Amino acid sequence: xxxxxxxxxxxxRRDKLREATMAEIxxxxxxxxxxxxxxxxxxxxxxxxxxxxxxxxxxxxxxQNELIxxxxxxxxxxxxxxxxxARERSGATDPECRLLAICRALRQWAVTHPAEFGCLFATPxxxxxxxxxxxxxxGRAFGQVFLEEIVAIWRTKRFPIPxxxxxxxxxxxxxxxxxxxxxxxxxxxAAYIFLSCWMRLYGLLCMEVLNQIGFAYSDLEPVYxxxxxxxxxxxxxxxxxxxxxxxxxxxxxxxxxxAGL
Amino acid sequence: xxxxxxxxxxxxRRDKLREATMAEIxxxxxxxxxxxxxxxxxxxxxxxxxxxxxxxxxxxxxxQNELIxxxxxxxxxxxxxxxxxARERSGATDPECRLLAICRALRQWAVTHPAEFGCLFATPxxxxxxxxxxxxxxGRAFGQVFLEEIVAIWRTKRFPIPxxxxxxxxxxxxxxxxxxxxxxxxxxxAAYIFLSCWMRLYGLLCMEVLNQIGFAYSDLEPVYxxxxxxxxxxxxxxxxxxxxxxxxxxxxxxxxxxAGL
Numbered sequence: 173x174x175x176x177x178x179x180x181x182x183x184x185r186r187d188k189l190r191e192a193t194m195a196e197i198x199x200x201x202x203x204x205x206x207x208x209x210x211x212x213x214x215x216x217x218x219x220x221x222x223x224x225x226x227x228x229x230x231x232x233x234x235x236q237n238e239l240i241x242x243x244x245x246x247x248x249x250x251x252x253x254x255x256x257x258a259r260e261r262s263g264a265t266d267p268e269c270r271l272l273a274i275c276r277a278l279r280q281w282a283v284t285h286p287a288e289f290g291c292l293f294a295t296p297x298x299x300x301x302x303x304x305x306x307x308x309x310x311g312r313a314f315g316q317v318f319l320e321e322i323v324a325i326w327r328t329k330r331f332p333i334p335x336x337x338x339x340x341x342x343x344x345x346x347x348x349x350x351x352x353x354x355x356x357x358x359x360x361x362a363a364y365i366f367l368s369c370w371m372r373l374y375g376l377l378c379m380e381v382l383n384q385i386g387f388a389y390s391d392l393e394p395v396y397x398x399x400x401x402x403x404x405x406x407x408x409x410x411x412x413x414x415x416x417x418x419x420x421x422x423x424x425x426x427x428x429x430x431a432g433l
Numbered sequence: 434x435x436x437x438x439x440x441x442x443x444x445x446r447r448d449k450l451r452e453a454t455m456a457e458i459x460x461x462x463x464x465x466x467x468x469x470x471x472x473x474x475x476x477x478x479x480x481x482x483x484x485x486x487x488x489x490x491x492x493x494x495x496x497q498n499e500l501i502x503x504x505x506x507x508x509x510x511x512x513x514x515x516x517x518x519a520r521e522r523s524g525a526t527d528p529e530c531r532l533l534a535i536c537r538a539l540r541q542w543a544v545t546h547p548a549e550f551g552c553l554f555a556t557p558x559x560x561x562x563x564x565x566x567x568x569x570x571x572g573r574a575f576g577q578v579f580l581e582e583i584v585a586i587w588r589t590k591r592f593p594i595p596x597x598x599x600x601x602x603x604x605x606x607x608x609x610x611x612x613x614x615x616x617x618x619x620x621x622x623a624a625y626i627f628l629s630c631w632m633r634l635y636g637l638l639c640m641e642v643l644n645q646i647g648f649a650y651s652d653l654e655p656v657y658x659x660x661x662x663x664x665x666x667x668x669x670x671x672x673x674x675x676x677x678x679x680x681x682x683x684x685x686x687x688x689x690x691x692a693g694l
Contacts, residue, residue, distance in 0.1 A: 312648070340658065350648075
């Protein structure tokens, strides 16, 4: 039926235009975030930059919250892509190496995108576990990238776990619930190790990105690598030093010094 | 000379009025921070709430930055008072117990003042070490409260330290510079342990206050206590369980369970 076809094509074209406008809005919102901080991302500021009126923009995003939520969704998806690309690029088939590749790509993204990292991880998230928003689902997709490797390590070789009995009962209970929530992919004790790893990485990234340790450290890369060593100990996997850009092997200054160079 | 006296009194009275107005401005700025977030703390918003004009308020704080800096100064000083009061209230004379009291008071303040914690610790600090502002000096006063106890522990009983030789050379160099900056109060190796402790606490507090771990944990107190246990291991000091409010002794549910209660 050609008429229907034509209607569909028309609809599609209109939808595509709408999509393109919405993408442009989010693009400008991100520019504002990066140049002037999260507080600068307002519907009116974006509208002004686009030569639209505020009310016209509200036809695309009906509130500032909705706009920022959409922006966060973009950022999560970019971050997930960055992490999975780094994972594939590493060429590693074992979860240990894949995990290290992911962790390093996370820091790389964080330090090169501090405003974006801040928007995702250093602004208060609404309280309440079950905020069924798109952005929180993207947040889960992000966590999933890490969780998958830890699950793979757990399934293939296990790692040392604490006993629930020795834990504070409230903590043990929370871990059991969380284990259920991830469909038992990890038992509560192994979930504890996963969460400990994530909390260590998160804290360090916040310190660096928010420049809260500048009073002591100006270069946090070696501190991050030490943290990765700790993680490897927790997960009982070998720690592999990062491959310096442009090097095939891993040559570190201390190695050279040890060799008397 | 009575005339001089009178002039002084007049000056003092005017200064006092000015001080009171400035305190009220900061009080309202804090209310805005708590109720609507940092982005709501603008000179105009404060002026509106005080029934002043914006330009009138600029005679007290000449920019939004200056206003927020003044607010941060207040917050740091409140936090330092909170920590030192908890330290005194603990009645402990040994630095181990004093340190635990301070760490617990820090979490207490953070979780009861999330907006204020966010303003001090979860907003990007300007880059560059030597930002000689009042707020950064207050930041140092805050760090000093922790540093003092670690220095006392180091002086009286030492704790295990890593070797600079085994470290990444850039890290070792940064630690040497930091040790100099704190006038050698801790040698670089011991400073490393101090900074590791602080980074662990900081990361956990950010996770809790910014609700970034809500996907797994709803109550972080036991996780914080485990972190304090780790710190005690790092510092080779005994871990003392917190005294529950209203209890003279330390009774924990797991203890009761162990006792079959």
